[in-house]
Amino acid sequence: xxxxxxxxxxxxxxxxxxxxxxxxxxxxxxxxxxxxxxxxxxxxxxxxxxxxxxxxxxxxxxxxxxxxxxxxxxxxxxxxxxxxxxxxxxxxxxxxxxxxxxxxxxxxxxxxxxxxxxxxxxxxxxxxxxxxxxxxxxxxxxxxxxxxxxxxxxxxxxxxxxxxxxxxxxxxxxxxxxxxxxxxxxxxxxxxxxxxxxxxxxxxxxxxxxxxxxxxxxxxxxxxxxxxxxxxxxxxxxxxxxxxxxxxxxxxxxxxxxxxxxxxxxxxxxxxxxxxxxxxxxxxxxxxxxxxxxxxxxxxxxxxxxxxxxxxxxxxxxxxxxxx
Numbered sequence: 001x002x003x004x005x006x007x008x009x010x011x012x013x014x015x016x017x018x019x020x021x022x023x024x025x026x027x028x029x030x031x032x033x034x035x036x037x038x039x040x041x042x043x044x045x046x047x048x049x050x051x052x053x054x055x056x057x058x059x060x061x062x063x064x065x066x067x068x069x070x071x072x073x074x075x076x077x078x079x080x081x082x083x084x085x086x087x088x089x090x091x092x093x094x095x096x097x098x099x100x101x102x103x104x105x106x107x108x109x110x111x112x113x114x115x116x117x118x119x120x121x122x123x124x125x126x127x128x129x130x131x132x133x134x135x136x137x138x139x140x141x142x143x144x145x146x147x148x149x150x151x152x153x154x155x156x157x158x159x160x161x162x163x164x165x166x167x168x169x170x171x172x173x174x175x176x177x178x179x180x181x182x183x184x185x186x187x188x189x190x191x192x193x194x195x196x197x198x199x200x201x202x203x204x205x206x207x208x209x210x211x212x213x214x215x216x217x218x219x220x221x222x223x224x225x226x227x228x229x230x231x232x233x234x235x236x237x238x239x240x241x242x243x244x245x246x247x248x249x250x251x252x253x254x255x256x257x258x259x260x261x262x263x264x265x266x267x268x269x270x271x272x273x274x275x276x277x278x279x280x281x282x283x284x285x286x287x288x289x290x291x292x293x294x295x296x297x298x299x300x301x302x303x304x305x306x307x308x309x310x311x312x313x314x315x316x317x318x319x320x321x322x323x324x
Contacts, residue, residue, distance in 0.1 A: 004103035010050030026081035039072025068100025147172030155216030294318030
């Protein structure tokens, strides 16, 4: 038997409880991982709440099909399923799981895991995969970022934003980060060339235009964002907040993507594709010191609900982790 966080129905953090469960067995192509740390991202809250409601078409209409939350993980391989040759028992790994990482043991696909560098702690490694891959793909694949270009990162102090600032600098871009007053020093410390305090300044009031704008979990209208975009610039939506219960903030990036073919600016919405190659790239950068995993706070498994609540409050300065 192993301990795992469980939820029987959609709702708030009060739905998350720790229970003893039968130990899982790895299927073909999977490994069994002894989880040492699990990252907490905004997607964890959305999956817990079942919001926006359109998500339930895939997650389970009456209740969550996946009862254990969490996707990021770092841990040690305890067993390998049939067909797995790249990873073996005792390997320290980092990556993602579709079976829930808020647990002592979980199954994970071998092709979603990378070997954890010794230079990274389990906590540092565990907060990289989901947010790091999202930031990397937003900049490289969808933003088509080139050295010398200018980038505006809206939501620069959060999980995806903190990696986006650092990766954009690594790509040779000039980076402006947008955050609140209490997080200005954090964003500067991540390497941003300029910072904008959205609580004191009107974003875009200076008339500056950017080659690439990353709108991370924002809710600003498309016309406002377009005014900050170069004539042939690219706007990448990374999630969305506010809006109604059915679509949440999704109607904004969906509407922009439909309009994109008819204007010179590019509007992109995407879902990150989890893969070993990108995780390997990210942890290699982190191990060499070129990418910092900004862990703000760690919670024990019994306090996983508090970890999700802390992240959703908006007070987190960087990444939150569940240490197991």
